[in-house]
Amino acid sequence: MEIRNNTYTLRNCRYIVNPTGEIRKSENIVIQNGIIKSVGRELEGDEIDCSDYIVIPGLVNSHTHSPMTVLRGYYDDAELEDWLNKIWEFEKTKFTKELMKIGSELAILEMLGNGTTAFVDMYFNPDQVAELAEKYKIRAFAGYTFLDSLFDPYEIDKKQRRLKKNEYFVPIINVHSIYAVSENTLKIAKQLAEELQTWIHIHVSETRKELYTIKKRNGLFPVEYLAKLGLVNQKLQMVHLGWVASWEIETIKRNGSTVTYCPTSNMKLATGGSFPFKEMLKNGINITLGTDGTASNNSLDMFQEMKIGVLLQRQMYWNVETKAIDLFQSSTINGYRLLGIKGGLIKEGYVGDLVLIDSHFVYPLSQDKLFSHLVYYVDGRYVSKVIVNGIIHDKDNILRILAEKVKLLENSYLDSTNP
């Protein structure tokens, strides 16, 4: 990565695109100590010519499982339950901590290269993720995962309390799902989130079977059940919700929780149902977007995820109510809202987390087509530079390091990633 002086200017940006719909042409962005100091005519410090770039806020991947990058293509053509059993078997028997770290490292490099500046991660190695986030300068949010078949919840509680925050890493509480933990575990997680002042990140209502299971076990639908336990509040992030009921959307709205849409993963695992994007939007709920892990996507490209996100909504509703800009908001400003960081907007006082897109092949390029191009046409291949906390990552450099790490994986670990 490239570290500039504390103050520098992205000069003459071809376009500056904000998720509010605002587009500026040929203006400058001054960044000081990692924060946007001004957007307009000012120039200060080193100057970087941006006349070929479309500049957008950094993309937040709100749900992934970074170590699983080494499991890309591991077991593809299966529905969720079958798939999950296969994955859990690998995790129990073969997934060493060393290999998990390589997976997270590869995922971080891929995400940076595709314009992701922050990610929310659910896995078993948050200590390593913290170390890697600081090493590569990407914002990571991760924690140990409550998952009763693999771990004792009291152990997770203890380890979680020892997990340290750093400039690029914030611990969060991961709970796999309601069906994979006991009520007691949920209570431990709730207590822990309150004490550590962080949020709970959990898979909810992913399949129809999950609904039946929870209803049978607890007499309530998943979101209702979480609400009964007092978990549905501003410190809850529910992922998937392909099978959420209309009255549960009311509950989410009332309690201010964040929801995360993972269209590719849901489709690939044939979970049926579909995330009710427009109902969530109408209710003013904070909708974020995630790629999910590479074993169920299998990409880590938020641009592709935005596109597939619109496509799935249009397919399910037979109308075009969901628009490109809605997904762009989910991936930027809404993501930063979840993270509790003043980001996702290119505006004075917001964090210097930005993506510079090479505009040479984005055509025909005019102001009114920008959101369309960003969601339906552009993908990670057009990302030239990624800025996190004011630190500039050059794409070529990211790819060079990624290639080295891939070689390392292939020389040492490949055999263990075959079923």
Place this chain on the structure above:
Amino acid sequence: MEIRNNTYTLRNCRYIVNPTGEIRKSENIVIQNGIIKSVGRELEGDEIDCSDYIVIPGLVNSHTHSPMTVLRGYYDDAELEDWLNKIWEFEKTKFTKELMKIGSELAILEMLGNGTTAFVDMYFNPDQVAELAEKYKIRAFAGYTFLDSLFDPYEIDKKQRRLKKNEYFVPIINVHSIYAVSENTLKIAKQLAEELQTWIHIHVSETRKELYTIKKRNGLFPVEYLAKLGLVNQKLQMVHLGWVASWEIETIKRNGSTVTYCPTSNMKLATGGSFPFKEMLKNGINITLGTDGTASNNSLDMFQEMKIGVLLQRQMYWNVETKAIDLFQSSTINGYRLLGIKGGLIKEGYVGDLVLIDSHFVYPLSQDKLFSHLVYYVDGRYVSKVIVNGIIHDKDNILRILAEKVKLLENSYLDSTNP
């Protein structure tokens, strides 16, 4: 592009992937006069080191509208009927032949860069497409389009008869749709296809409204109606079929027509329904895949189309019956079957139409993960070289020319592509 001696060898290919499921490791491909002479240990002529490449057959984009590349992002957030009216207005008033040619040129360069070696095109400038196909060495199949609101069918008939075949171009008969032409026009098209010994390429059963319209007008469903007129035979390619009825699938099977699936376009235009991939497959129907035009996709990347193609099927059927390899077959061997060319397989005697994929970032790479990677992870960004008829196109060179053409468009024509 690069023209090698008549005989050359792709030496030591990391993997050679065939749509039959066959995968070969570290073997050579000898190409002579545009035809695959051998696959195995033989070496002949110039040698090209392919130890970093995954080699697959060329991809056939079985349905697009190449000139519309200049209309990318023109009018996105609309359902089909509204969208079509907007596009037709542009076509009537602003779309000059000069601009159409630039659009086709840009599309050809993009498609080549993404691994497409042949495409089926519906538009108004097949003479220009023929010229460009020969210039750039890509296989093109196009014709004038029967569309009664814009053109006199007798004029189209006349122009079509003057259209000349060349080494890279074959004339086909384009009919926009049943609803956009009269029964008389359909009869002219049928007669013409028989005389010129080519096939008819037509949009069929794209929306529910189309079904109602045709049923009301003719008392029959679209495929039934075409069958009544004697058009459903081996020389018919029906595109979309999101609303085809089960008994119509029987008719298609009995008569040996080809069908084309365009998942992204159908989803983006919110046409509802869905192409019944697994029923078509079970019935042994030749299923091909297309991106449709850039105004309704907005990419020209067949790798992304394969992925979205699987995802949509899994969403609609709530199961994983449709697999990566099914879409890979649709894009390769089935495409060449439609074209009437011995291609789509890497085998002695088949055409030298191939794609060389840089394997550095395709990981973890092992033989059993290849189809998964090709469909769920790889996209056009990883294409390094494309071979058509034995002629080698280098990706960097394609992108260099594409950038020049984009500049030309931006300097001269951009204003006319805004609504």
